[in-house]
Amino acid sequence: MTSIVAYDIEDDRIRQRLANYLLKHGVRLQKSVFAVQVERHVFKRFLNEIQKITNKEGKVAVFRMCSGCQNASIQLNSHEKLFYLF
Secondary structure, three states, X not given: OEEEEEEEOOOHHHHHHHHHHHHHHEEEEEOOEEEEEOOHHHHHXXXXXXXXXXXXXXEEEEEXXXXXXXXXXXXXXXXXXXXXXX
C-alpha cells in the first residue's frame, strides 16, 4: 500500500531523522513530502516509528492511498519508483 507522508518540523535533527527513515521506505516527492510503500500488516508499526522519531514535535500527515487511487494514478519518470501524478 502506498502512503503519502508530509511534515512540517522545525527541529533540524528530528526532521533529518524522519527524512532518513522515510527514504528507506520510499521516495522523496518534495522536500518534506514522501511516497512510501508500507504493507497493511505493518502500517501501525510504521506510524508508531514516526511518532517515536518525532516525539510529537511538529506536524506530520499520513495519507493512505486506496487501491482505486493507485490504479487511477499515472506513473511518471519510470526510473523513479512510486512517483505518481493524481
